[in-house]
Amino acid sequence: MLGSRFARQLVRVAALRDSRCRSLVVRTALTGHIIPDGRFYSSKIQPRLTSEAYPYVKRDPSFKKLTNEDVSFFKSVLSESEVLEASEAEDLAFYNEDWMRKYKGQSRIVLKPKSVEKISKIVKYCNEHRLALVPQGGNTGLVGGSVPVFDEIILSVSNLNQIRSFDAVSGILKCDAGVILENADNFLAEHGYIFPLDLGAKGSCHVGGVVATNAGGLRLLRYGSLHGSVLGLEAVLPNGEILNSMDALRKDNTGYDLKQLFIGSEGTIGIITGVSIMTPTRPKAFNVSFLAVDSYESVQKVFVKAKKDLSEILSAFEFMDCHSQALTKKHLPDAPYPFEDDYPFYVLIETSGANKEHDDAKLESFLESAMEEELVVDGVVAQDETELKNLWQWREMIPESSQAEGGVYKYDVSLPLQDLYSLVEAANVKLEEAGLVGDAPKPVIKAVGYGHVGDGNLHLNVAVREYSKEVEKALEPFVYEFVSSKHGSISAEHGLGFQKKNYVGYSKNKEEIKLMKDLKQHYDPNGILNPYKYI
Amino acid sequence: MASKQLRILVPVKRVIDYQIKPRVNKTGTAVETTGVKFSINPFDDIAVEEAVRIKEKNKSLVESIHAVSIGPAKAQDILRNCLAKGADTSTLIDSKDVVLEPLAVAKVLKQVVEKQNSNLVIMGKQAIDDDCNNTGQMLAGLLNWPQATNAAKVEFTDNGKVNVTREVDGGEEVVSASLPLVITTDLRLNVPRYVGLQNLMKAKKKPMEKLALKDFSNVDLEPRLKVLSVEEPQPRAPGVKVNSVDELVDKLKEAKVI
Structure with missing residues (x-):
């Protein structure tokens, strides 16, 4: 042991x-x-059991506890390699803990069925016996939605990992839910196509998982949200029925668009098992430029200018504050940093298109005039693919860097552009006032801000040495109230999960919440799917 | 070394980007180049960086840094980056789509050295497209200059010598030579900088001389080699998972490696 x-x-x-x-x-x-894959823990902290850290959340007594008969049933449906049981040597921590190591469930069993039919049988059984289930993909979620809160059975789709078909004319990809995003993208790359979504966890997260959580990511500016690109889904409903709308049609106006319900439902009304998605052609030429600007005001001006001057080739516009870069530099001491001096804000611009010369000329004239107009103080342009990847890493490594010292409180909010950064400033003031920021043993290192300016999406990360009630109290509901006062959303792309279940009222009105609860009640009357979360 | 006496020449080559997987063309005669990203040869990038660092470290030492590239017209993009990083002047020798062998390149470079009156050549130890690792040595031979290949460290001593550290099996070897000299760069010599925007804009005003291969008509550029065919390497067989040590031993025996 x-x-x-x-x-x-x-x-x-x-x-x-x-x-x-x-x-x-x-x-x-x-x-x-x-x-199995690229998942690693970025935090040094040993997580506490969710049930101990959040004692006000009680186990629903209507759920049955797992018995030997249940396990025998699962084993009758599944082969040996599809069942993982907790034992002295195996506490299933990999499945019970989330990526941030903030939440820890106590599930005793992980089921990893290799077919949709098997999932259907298991869900049907669980519904009849009132056994609670948590569907799990790559378990890279950031709001505690993919791990059990108590003893829920973990149903992992990681064994459903086949590409089903690809039409190289229309660009429509059909695949299992458990295909890792990067694998799907690599497959598409061979055919000259690209997955319309990209995010830092691409080496671990699943296609089904990103659809179930309606993940946003780095390409949303260019390719739009999954509500537009997903053409069809296959999902197992809580009663075990298999809902199939995989026949991918670009246009189909016959009745309610049911798949939309599952996109972003976070496994509460069904388990997504297959996805049909429209994929765009892969750009042939990419350019990346990393710019330094002196104020948040200038970040917005550069954005407007980039939209105008780069128009259809602009594929990412990300901003980062100096605090986020300071943490990243500390975390990556050997990586060459593009600038010698520090600046208040940084912007990463990516262009992608079909013709390198055309893109180069556009980018060059944009950068030149941005310098002349003094919107940009300094900047670099990647001259080869290696530099391009290295520049991206100053944006992509922020999440990991901000929790490297212990942990991180993550807020992912939508705000009107002019108010976007004010939340970070307000959070730092609030934490300073509470006397929580400083060198060890103060818990907070710094509140840092970065995000997708193009989508009005800010990531507020509060880097901490340890998770503590005082910090949480200083931040919540303060952050949510701030966002609500600016008419923003408390979750732009991460979802609700366990973390934001109680705060949905800050972004949705009573009628909306009632309708959502009615839907949940209708599809999952016993509430067995992903309980204690979402709404 | 008080007076400005170094006139550095940095030859650079435009090659398929290091991150791109090269593919053989359909006829099996060459590597496919259409629609493929090209960048500066990484070893040459290190050579440019080293030249600029020498100049930055000791301004009174370096009179000029001249970058030269033999390649298609598009090679001016990488020359522009060299100028942005700190080269003073540059020459593009447009070779259209003629592929030169190392000996021909060395002969052309010899004339450039003479024309520029260079006394130090810093260049990549090899280009990552043909992996020849010939040109620097041949150039030194043609010029009858000393050569210090695969440099991992370059130092200028007070008595006018250049000490070059080379990484060899089991340790380091330091060679010492006087100018003029050819140095070829290895991977760990330095980490090249990014191209700054302001410098990139300034680089547009720096001189770029444009020549063509016909300007070197006195040089024999005829190839000595004939490419018969180009083939992809054999794909690697996929690995297998074993469940026990015994099974592993069996498999290893099967493969006749133990």
Whole structure:
């Protein structure tokens, strides 16, 4: 027992050290348990059980506790390799803990069916016996939505990992829910297409998971939200029925658009098992420029100018504040930083198109006039693919860097553009006033801001040395109230999950909430799917 | 070394980007180049960086840095970046789509060295497209200059010598030579900087001389080699998972490696 725990610990440390490597495969010597993909823990903290950290959340007594008969039933449906049971040597931490190591459930069993029919049988059984389930994909969610709160059975779709078909004329991809996003994108790349969504966790997250959480990510500015690009879904309903709308049609105005209900439903009314999605052609030429600007005001001006001058080739416009870059520099001491001096804000612009010369000329004239108009103080342009990747890393590594010292409170909000950064300033003032910011042993390192300016989406990350009630109290509901006062959304792309269940009222009115609850009640009257979360 | 006496020449080559997987064309005669991203040869980028660092470290030492590239007209993009990083002047020798062998390149470069009156050539140890690792050595031979290849560290001593550290099996080797000299760069010599916007704009005003191969008509550029065919390497067989040590041993025996 001790041995295996130690081994697992070692793996985490190794993964942490090598955290820049996304496609990590690690095998522990003693348990033989394979960490299947690029997931690594960025936090040093050992998570507390969710039930202890949030004592006001009580286990719903109407849910049955797992018995030996239930396990035998699962084993009658599934093969040995599709069932993972907790034992002395295996506490299922990989499935019970979330990526941020903020939440920890106590599930004793993980089911990893290899077919949709098997999932259907299991869900039907669980519904009849009132066994609560938590559907799980790559488990890279940021609001505690993909891990159990108590003893819910974990239903992982990771064994549903096949590309079903691809039409190279229309660009329509049909695949299983458990296909890892990066694998799907690599597959599409071979055919000259691109997945219309990209995010930092692409080496671990699943296609089904990003649809179930309606993830936004880095390409939303260019390719729009999944509500537009997903053409059809296959999902297992709480009663075990399989809903199939995989026949992908670009246009189909016959009745209610049911798939939309599942996009962003976070596994509360069905388990997505297959996805048909419209994929755009892959751009042939990419350019990345990293710019320094002296105020948030200028960030907005550069954005307006970029839209005007770069128009159809603009594919990402990300901003970062100096605090976020300071943390990233500390986390990546050996990576060459583009600037010698520090500036208040940074902007990363990506262009992508079909003709390199055309894009180069456009970008060059944009940058030149931005410098002349003094919107931009300094800047660099990637001259090869290696530099392009390295520049992106100053944006993509912020989430990991902001929790490297211990943990992070993450807020992902939509705000009107002119108010976007004021939340970070207000949060820092609030934390300073509470006397929580400073060198150790103060809990807070800094509140940092970055995000997708193009989509009005701010990520407020409060980097901490440890999770504590005082910090949480200073931030919540303060952040939500602030967002609500500006008529923003308390969750732009991360979803509600466990973290924001009680705060949905800040973004949705009574009637909307009632309708959502009615829907949940209609599809899942026993409430077995992903309980204690969402709404 | 008080007076400005270094006139550095940095030859650079435009190659398929290091991150791009090269593919063989349909006829199996060459690597496919249409629609593929090209960048500066990474070793040459290191050479440019080293020249600029030498100049920055000791301004009184360096009189000029001249970058030269033999390649298609598009090679001026990488020359522009060299100028932005700190080269003073540049020459593009437009070779259209003629592919030169290392000896021909070295002969052309010899004339550039003479014309520029250079006394130090810093260049990549090899280009990542043909991986020849010939040109620097041949150039030194043609010029009858000393050569210090695969440099991991370059130092100028007070008595006018250049010490070059090379990484060799089991340690480091330091060679010392006087100018004029050819240095070829290895991967760990330095980490090249990014191209700054302001410098990129200033670089547009820096001189770029444009020549063509016909300006070197006195040089024999005829290829000595004939490419018979170009093939993809054999794909690697996928790995297998084993469940026990015994099975592993069996598999290894099967593969006749133990």
